[in-house]
Amino acid sequence: MKLIRNILLCLWAACIALAGQAQAGEDFITLASTTSTQASGFFDYYLPLFQRRTGIEVRVVAVGTGQALKIGENGDADVLLVHDRIGELQFIRQGYGIDRREVMYNDFVVVGPEKDAARIDKMKNAVTALQKIAGSGASFISRGDDSGTNRLERRLWREAGIDPADAQGTWYKEAGAGMGAVLNMTAASGDAYTISDRATWLAFQNKADLVLLVQGDPRLFNQYSLMLVNPEKHPHVKKQQALLFMDWMTSTQGQQAIAGFQMAGQTLFKPNARKQ
Amino acid sequence: MQGLGGVLQTAVQMMLELDDSLLEIIVLSLRVSLTATVLAAVSGFLLGAVLAVWRFPGRGSILVLLNALMGLPPVVVGLMVYLLLSRAGPLGNLGLLFSESAMIIAQWLLVTPLIAALTQQIVADLMLEYREQLLSLGTSRWTMLQTLLWEGRFSLLTVMLAGFGRAISEVGAVLIVGGNIMHHTRVMTTAIALETSKGNLTIALALGMVLIALACLVNAAVAFSKAYAERAYG
Amino acid sequence: MVEVIDRYAVPACAAGGKPDILPLRLTGVSFEAAGHCLLDDISFELERGPLTVILGPNGAGKSLLLKICHGLLAPVRGEVDWQSTSKLLVRSRQAMVFQQPVLLRRSVAANIDYVLRLRGVAKQERRQRIEACLQLAGLAHLERRGARVLSGGERQKLALARAWAVHPEIVFLDEPTANIDPTATLFMESLIRQFSRAGTKVVLTSHDLGQARRLADEVLFLHQGRLLEQAPARQFFDGPENPLARAFIQGELPC
Numbered sequence: 001m002k003l004i005r006n007i008l009l010c011l012w013a014a015c016i017a018l019a020g021q022a023q024a025g026e027d028f029i030t031l032a033s034t035t036s037t038q039a040s041g042f043f044d045y046y047l048p049l050f051q052r053r054t055g056i057e058v059r060v061v062a063v064g065t066g067q068a069l070k071i072g073e074n075g076d077a078d079v080l081l082v083h084d085r086i087g088e089l090q091f092i093r094q095g096y097g098i099d100r101r102e103v104m105y106n107d108f109v110v111v112g113p114e115k116d117a118a119r120i121d122k123m124k125n126a127v128t129a130l131q132k133i134a135g136s137g138a139s140f141i142s143r144g145d146d147s148g149t150n151r152l153e154r155r156l157w158r159e160a161g162i163d164p165a166d167a168q169g170t171w172y173k174e175a176g177a178g179m180g181a182v183l184n185m186t187a188a189s190g191d192a193y194t195i196s197d198r199a200t201w202l203a204f205q206n207k208a209d210l211v212l213l214v215q216g217d218p219r220l221f222n223q224y225s226l227m228l229v230n231p232e233k234h235p236h237v238k239k240q241q242a243l244l245f246m247d248w249m250t251s252t253q254g255q256q257a258i259a260g261f262q263m264a265g266q267t268l269f270k271p272n273a274r275k276q
Numbered sequence: 277m278q279g280l281g282g283v284l285q286t287a288v289q290m291m292l293e294l295d296d297s298l299l300e301i302i303v304l305s306l307r308v309s310l311t312a313t314v315l316a317a318v319s320g321f322l323l324g325a326v327l328a329v330w331r332f333p334g335r336g337s338i339l340v341l342l343n344a345l346m347g348l349p350p351v352v353v354g355l356m357v358y359l360l361l362s363r364a365g366p367l368g369n370l371g372l373l374f375s376e377s378a379m380i381i382a383q384w385l386l387v388t389p390l391i392a393a394l395t396q397q398i399v400a401d402l403m404l405e406y407r408e409q410l411l412s413l414g415t416s417r418w419t420m421l422q423t424l425l426w427e428g429r430f431s432l433l434t435v436m437l438a439g440f441g442r443a444i445s446e447v448g449a450v451l452i453v454g455g456n457i458m459h460h461t462r463v464m465t466t467a468i469a470l471e472t473s474k475g476n477l478t479i480a481l482a483l484g485m486v487l488i489a490l491a492c493l494v495n496a497a498v499a500f501s502k503a504y505a506e507r508a509y510g
Numbered sequence: 511m512v513e514v515i516d517r518y519a520v521p522a523c524a525a526g527g528k529p530d531i532l533p534l535r536l537t538g539v540s541f542e543a544a545g546h547c548l549l550d551d552i553s554f555e556l557e558r559g560p561l562t563v564i565l566g567p568n569g570a571g572k573s574l575l576l577k578i579c580h581g582l583l584a585p586v587r588g589e590v591d592w593q594s595t596s597k598l599l600v601r602s603r604q605a606m607v608f609q610q611p612v613l614l615r616r617s618v619a620a621n622i623d624y625v626l627r628l629r630g631v632a633k634q635e636r637r638q639r640i641e642a643c644l645q646l647a648g649l650a651h652l653e654r655r656g657a658r659v660l661s662g663g664e665r666q667k668l669a670l671a672r673a674w675a676v677h678p679e680i681v682f683l684d685e686p687t688a689n690i691d692p693t694a695t696l697f698m699e700s701l702i703r704q705f706s707r708a709g710t711k712v713v714l715t716s717h718d719l720g721q722a723r724r725l726a727d728e729v730l731f732l733h734q735g736r737l738l739e740q741a742p743a744r745q746f747f748d749g750p751e752n753p754l755a756r757a758f759i760q761g762e763l764p765c
Contacts, residue, residue, distance in 0.1 A: 030374060030455075039474045044458070061374055061455035075363035076373050180473025187475075206475030234363055236371065408582055409612035413625050413672075414601055423624075427615050509615050509656035 028057040029241045032077035034148060035178045037224070038062035040199035040268055045261050050248055056241050064147030064178065072096055072227070075234030078242040080227045083148040083197075088225055097227040103249050104258050104269040105223045108152060109201055110214035111186070112138070112193035120193075126217040127160045134162050137171065139192045141185050144174030148222075153195050156219065186210060197222055199268040224269065226250070249273070287482035291489065302490065305463040308376060308450070309443040312383030316443075317436050320388045324395025325421045328403060339396065345389035350382075354449030357382040361453065374455040379463070382449040387439040394435040398428045433502055437495055444491060464490070530679055531594040531603045532558045532711060534579060539588035541574060541735075548574055552588070552737045556680075556713060560727035561706040563743075564715045567758065570732040572715035573609065576682045579713065580606045602629060605678040609685045611669035613657035618649060618668055621657045622675045629676050639675050647671035647701065663694030670701060680711040687721065699724060719759065723747060731755045 037043055038060060047058045061071065065082040072080045073096045080097065082088060091097045110120065110129055118136035120129040133140050142164070143150035157164050164172040173192075175182045179200040186194045187208040196204075201212065214220075226246050231237040248254045255271035262268065290298060327335060327342075359365050361373040361381075372378045402424045410420050425432065447465035454461030456470060464487045471480035534556045541549040549571050556562060556579075564572050577583045578590060581601070592600045614621050619640050626636045644650045647667040652660065657668060666686060673681050683702065687695040702725060706712045716722050722729060726743040731752065738752040750756050 030457075035473065039470070041474075057459075059374065059455075059457040059460055061457060073364075075368070178473050180475060183475060184472065184477075204475040206477055236363065236369075406612050408577070409608060411582055412580060412606045412608070414628050419628065423614070429615075509617075509658060 027055055027241065028059050029078040029238050029245060030059045030061065030076070031079045031081060031245075032061050032063065032068040032071040033081040034065050034068060034083060034224075035062050035180065036083070036149070036197040036200045037081060037269075039178075039180050040203040040263070042199065042261055042268060046257060049257050050245060050254075053248065054241075054244055056244060058245060064143070064145045065149075065151070066146030069096075072229045075229060075237065078229055078238050079245060080229065081224060082227070083222055083224045084151050085223060085225070087148075087151065088227060091227065096230055096233060098230050099226075099228045099243075099246065101226045101246060101250055101273060102223055103226050103255075103273045104271050105221060106198045106269050107215060107222050108149065108195050108220040109198055109212050110193060110195055111183075111201060111210050112213050113191055114209045114211050115191075116211075116213060117191060118193065121213045123214050124216055126156055126214055126219050129214045130156055130160045131162065133193050134160070134164075134167070134171070139171045139173060139189065140164070141182055141189070141192050141194045142172065142174045143179065143182055144176045145178065147179075149179060149195060149197055152220075152222070156195075159219075180204065183207075183210070202263045202266055202268055223272075283478055283481045284485070286478050287485035287489075290482050291486055298486070300459065301462055301464055301467050302486070304376070304461075305444060305465075305487075306490070306494075308379045308463060309383060309440060312380045312443050313387060313436055313440040315380070315384045316387035316391050316439055317432075319384075320391025320435075320439070321395050321425055321432060323388070323392040324397075325399045325425050327392070327396045328399035329417055329421045329424065339393075342389050342393040342396070346393050348386065348389065349448060350386055350446035350450075351448035351452065353386045354382050354452035357385065357449065357453045373453065374457060374461060376454075376461060378453040379450045379461060382453045383443040383446070386446060386449055387443050390442055391435055391439045394438065395425075395428075395432060398431045398435065399424050402428050430502055430506055433498055437498055440494065441491065444487070531592045531600050532556065532679060533593055534680070535589075535591045536579070537589045537591070539575075539578060539585040539590065541571075541578065541583070542586050548735050549578070549585070550735045554730060554737060554740050556711065558679075558709075558711050560742075561703070561712045561725055562714070562728045562730060563722045563726035564713065564730045564732055565719075565722050565726075565758075566715075566717065566732035568717055569734075570717075571735045572717075572732055573684050575732065576606070576684050576713065576715055580604060580682050582606075602676070603679040604681065605673035605676055606682040607666075607669045607673050607684065607686050609688055611665065611672075613660075613665055613668060615658055616656070617654050618644065618657050618660070619653045621668060622672050625672055625676055643671040643675045646674070646704075648697065663690040666690050666694070666698065667701075670698065674705060674710075678710060680713065681705065683712065683714040685715055685717070687716075687718075695721075719761075731758070733758075 033043070039062075043060050047060070051057050061077065063071070065084045065087060068080055068082050069087055069091050071077050072091065081103070088097070088100055092100055110126060112118070112120070117138040118133045120132050123129045142153060168174065175185055177185075179196055182194055183196060183200070183204050184206055186192045187206055187210050190209065193213075226249060228239065228242055228246065229237050231239045250273035255273055258269050258271040259267055327339060357378060358373065360367050361370065361378050362368055363373070372381070406424060406427065410423060415423060445465065447469055450461070450463055451466050451469065454463070454466065456462050456466040464483060468480045468483045468487070471483060537553050539549060539552045540547065552575065564575060566572055574583070578585050581590070594600055614624060622640045622643055623636055626639060631639065641650070644653055647670060649664060649667055649671060652664065657665070660668065666689070670686065686702070687698050690698070699721065702712055702714065714725065729739070729741055729743050729746040730737060731739040731746070731750070733754050739746065739750055739755050741750070746755070747759065750759060
């Protein structure tokens with residue numbers, strides 16, 4: 001019995017010691033961002049470059065844009081990197097964020113099965129493509145999680161004059177999940193379509209029969225912006241370090257680094273920060 | 277995705293190479309879940325034993341509640357801890373959200389009801405056997421509680437294992453309160469979720485197997501010391 | 511065997527001084543469970559000194575009576591009075607060995623250490639008393655063994671040693687030899703006699719006439735929850751007044 005007691009004591013001491021070590025003060029900021037930037041591997045490439053330069057670590061919490069904005073609203077992050085212009089402007093208007101800077105963009109794409117029952121391959125108009133999917137008997141899987149991608153998708157349906165809520169559970173399925181999970185579902189279903197951001201799509205490893213069908217519609221433009229969580233609302237926000245990060249990301253060097261992130265010969269995010 | 281053979285091969289390869297990032301995730305997983313389990317053991321053992329040794333009004337309701345909480349979804353616990361630790365929440369100024377401590381708190385809350393409910397059952401059974409003898413020896417209630425916990429130590433070790441199993445395998449709570457931040461709050465389960473969302477099903481499944489191997493290791497270590505001690509003390 | 515006991519004689523401190531809590535007086539004690547009367551209007555007094563055997567067939571209520579005396583159960587009617595009114599003193603000056611004693615899941619020595627610590631005995635003295643008790647009970651070589659893996663006879667000896675370790679003024683023994691072999695029984699009996707001679711009041715239940723004859727100074731005869739006779743042992747065995755007691759002695763009382 002002494003043995004067991006000693007084992008427990010040792011374990012406990014080890015836990016305390018290690019936990020103490022991990023909690024030691026470090027220079028870091030918390031960035032709430034979208035799943036697309038994480039799942040594509042962008043942050044794994046990009047953030048160490050910044051850390052090497054400034055010594056500041058950027059800790060990323062990757063969630064849907066809707067949730068990222070909520071995290072910012074609560075003051076649980078210092079900086080946001082999200083992609084929903086309308087939501088961002090409202091966030092600023094409500095006073096939760098300041099200093100919105102557009103940094104990079106890519107685009108959304110419509111993906112679906114190779115056999116393409118809705119015959120939308122190479123269409124240039126995303127809205128008519130969605131109308132064709134709706135009338136084809138094939139199914140559409142939506143993020144349904146209030147992410148930036150989800151918000152864009154809902155705008156497209158509105159423009160197409162279709163209320164997918166009517167088809168809920170028949171051909172229109174709300175997954176309530178991240179981009180990767182939805183791509184997994186779409187790939188598994190065999191006849192479903194979905195809308196993805198290009199970065200997640202390119203990095204996705206489980207495509208099965210899925211192919212890229214529609215791209216190039218200006219409506220599918222996908223702008224990513226930085227915002228600082230308003231330090232007046234949340235005094236603990238690390239304004240100085242956060243601004244360093246925002247400045248670097250919009251600097252020539254930071255912008256070149258964004259352009260340098262490639263996968264399968266394609267640039268996933270194209271820098272477009274305005275010159276300061 | 278490769279077949280099962282490919283997955284196994286990848287898993288074995290991962291464990292053999294054991295590169296820094298994987299090691300980091302494993303160590304963090306163990307550290308978080310073991311700490312949470314030990315904390316939950318302290319609170320759960322005490323709570324369970326008090327419920328077994330004392331009779332007081334409201335005891336029945338607490339027992340029902342505890343048994344119900346054993347099945348509490350981790351996401352719900354995660355959400356509660358999130359609201360508690362968020363800067364906008366009551367404990368916001370501690371700045372604990374998205375940290376290792378937050379994950380430990382969430383798992384501690386998740387595991388405590390399980391350990392308390394099982395402990396109550398074990399100590400209540402021991403009470404039937406020991407009560408008269410201990411009263412005769414002159415123990416107070418409080419001493420009786422301590423004695424019964426020590427007498428039930430082998431069973432309670434198994435209870436701790438069950439608690440550890442629940443902690444190390446859950447993803448809902450740690451994902452919400454930890455944020456799956458690389459090098460800081462990325463544990464085995466959130467890493468598996470992330471790899472799945474990247475479509476890296478092979479790596480995800482291989483990580484799952486590493487997790488199983490880890491759980492086996494911990495269980496085997498405990499089973500070994502338990503068997504040794506039980507042989508000596510009956 | 512006797513030599514062993516003589517060599518490690520019972521400490522005198524148990525016997526010295528005047529009694530703290532004895533005599534024990536029961537007045538009109540009754541006990542009922544589920545509508546059945548298990549003990550009916552029992553009154554007697556236990557003085558310091560004689561070794562008392564509560565004799566009777568199975569189901570007479572002997573264990574129950576012992577538990578009531580020991581304070582584990584409260585009688586439905588009647589009074590249990592000690593000479594001392596201090597509950598703490600009464601509690602700490604008595605001990606009991608159950609028919610199936612519960613030993614703690616730890617070593618033989620630790621089992622005795624446990625009760626001594628409860629009584630607040632200092633560490634140095636605990637060490638000495640443990641050694642003395644184990645020598646006396648013939649368990650010294652098993653000191654480090656797990657108590658739960660002992661044989662039946664050894665467990666019973668340990669239980670007796672554990673009761674003895676606290677140097678009680680009175681010890682209740684509930685059929686202490688019911689489940690052990692004849693050799694161990696004789697050893698237990700010699701231990702019990704030794705304790706009694708050293709000044710501890712021993713109250714023992716038994717359904718074994720032979721054992722009662724060997725040990726008793728005083729007999730309480732219990733039958734179907736009623737106390738039929740209390741008498742000095744010689745008087746009881748030579749000519750019991752109660753006809754049922756006579757039948758029991760002659761082996762004619764159906765259990």
